[in-house]
Amino acid sequence: MLRDQLLGKLIIKVGNLQTLILGIESSCDETAAAVVADGREILSTTVASQLDTHAKYGGVVPELASREHLRAIVPVVREALADARTGLDGLNAIAVTAGPGLVGSLLVGMTYAKALCFARDLPLIAVNHVEGHIHSVLLAYPEISFPALALVASGGHTHLFAVSAPGEYRLLGKTRDDAAGEAYDKVAKLLGYGYPGGPLIDQLAPFGDPRAVRFTRAKMKGNELDFSFSGLKTAVLRWTEQRDMGSEIAARLKMKNASVDEWRAATPQATLDLLASFQRTVTEELLSRAVASAEEIGAESILVSGGVAANRGLRAAAAEEKAFRFYFPAPGLSTDNAAMIAAAAFPKFQRGEFAGFELKAQAGLALAR
Numbered sequence: 001m002l003r004d005q006l007l008g009k010l011i012i013k014v015g016n017l018q019t020l021i022l023g024i025e026s027s028c029d030e031t032a033a034a035v036v037a038d039g040r041e042i043l044s045t046t047v048a049s050q051l052d053t054h055a056k057y058g059g060v061v062p063e064l065a066s067r068e069h070l071r072a073i074v075p076v077v078r079e080a081l082a083d084a085r086t087g088l089d090g091l092n093a094i095a096v097t098a099g100p101g102l103v104g105s106l107l108v109g110m111t112y113a114k115a116l117c118f119a120r121d122l123p124l125i126a127v128n129h130v131e132g133h134i135h136s137v138l139l140a141y142p143e144i145s146f147p148a149l150a151l152v153a154s155g156g157h158t159h160l161f162a163v164s165a166p167g168e169y170r171l172l173g174k175t176r177d178d179a180a181g182e183a184y185d186k187v188a189k190l191l192g193y194g195y196p197g198g199p200l201i202d203q204l205a206p207f208g209d210p211r212a213v214r215f216t217r218a219k220m221k222g223n224e225l226d227f228s229f230s231g232l233k234t235a236v237l238r239w240t241e242q243r244d245m246g247s248e249i250a251a252r253l254k255m256k257n258a259s260v261d262e263w264r265a266a267t268p269q270a271t272l273d274l275l276a277s278f279q280r281t282v283t284e285e286l287l288s289r290a291v292a293s294a295e296e297i298g299a300e301s302i303l304v305s306g307g308v309a310a311n312r313g314l315r316a317a318a319a320e321e322k323a324f325r326f327y328f329p330a331p332g333l334s335t336d337n338a339a340m341i342a343a344a345a346f347p348k349f350q351r352g353e354f355a356g357f358e359l360k361a362q363a364g365l366a367l368a369r
């Protein structure tokens with residue numbers, strides 16, 4: 001009996017040794033909360049997507065996003081705590097995305113995180129959303145060696161960072177115009193597909209010939225590690241203008257809640273070829289600059305994160321690159337989530353890097369320059 005009691009106490013002690021961080025993410029159009037132990041073990045991750053709200057407008061409407069966050073934040077956090085079988089008392093800290101993102105959206109997560117920290121006397125940790133994406137990879141692979149190269153490609157960012165250690169970043173290149181995910185979304189919109197465009201183009205691309213349409217690769221003056229995707233988007237526009245695609249696009253615009261098979265049936269072979277060629281070009285742009293950057297800094301590991309990291313064409317092409325080891329997030333962690341925010345907060349917790357209640361939401365917060 002005594003032995004059992006002692007053992008019970010010991011287990012509770014060992015349990016307490018884990019650092020539990022609640023992450024809250026609301027920078028764009030997903031309201032997310034997650035509990036992560038020691039920056040590695042995901043105990044829960046909840047994401048409330050606003051896709052249906054924004055889809056009919058073909059992009060994120062900031063006012064609607066803030067309103068949806070307000071509606072979702074309390075139940076999402078409650079669900080994340082319940083799934084992790086813990087309560088606020090079981091937490092060691094609360095981490096929240098401080099930027100970059102939509103300021104109204106950021107404010108919802110941040111205000112709620114501050115209120116919870118104030119009420120429960122918990123430390124608050126500010127996390128940069130882009131650093132969060134990098135941690136969506138780091139959390140799954142403790143074996144990654146440094147220096148590493150991080151490519152973050154999402155709807156809002158396309159960045160290359162040298163990572164000398166978790167928390168130490170140097171910006172090597174970034175997009176000068178559209179982000180890679182934004183290019184996907186704009187091309188999809190132009191062709192009459194729904195929002196967001198990335199996942200659907202990714203699913204349709206395998207049915208087309210990726211060599212059918214030859215796009216000129218972007219040549220960058222100055223920093224050759226920078227990206228540019230607006231020329232590619234314009235080239236797709238020109239391609240459509242040279243063809244009589246009005247009725248094809250109009251028919252797709254009428255489609256609602258269609259399956260991939262239905263989208264495919266509504267897409268002539270020439271358009272499937274265009275999508276496949278577009279995807280190949282984006283993939284080549286991303287991988288060639290990631291590889292050149294990795295060579296420049298002597299990195300063996302390339303970490304790819306952000307919504308575009310979910311892309312199957314990109315993952316397949318990366319697997320062909322034998323000179324580097326590519327690491328991608330686990331399924332569901334490429335697009336916005338809060339597990340990556342809680343994971344990124346753990347090294348800051350260890351270093352005692354806490355934020356005060358004067359913390360501000362910063363729409364243009366940079367990770368490194």
Ligand code: KG4
Nearest residue numbers: 154155156181196198202307310311335336
């Ligand atoms: O990281 P994320 O959820 O939000 C931002 O921080 O922007 O990324 C969303 C972006 C959207 O532009 C979406 O079209 C793109 O990621 N995306 C994809 C795929 N899944 C999401 N792009 C290409 N292929 C995919 N499978």
Ligand code: ZN
Nearest residue numbers: 154306307336
């Ligand atoms: Zn993101």
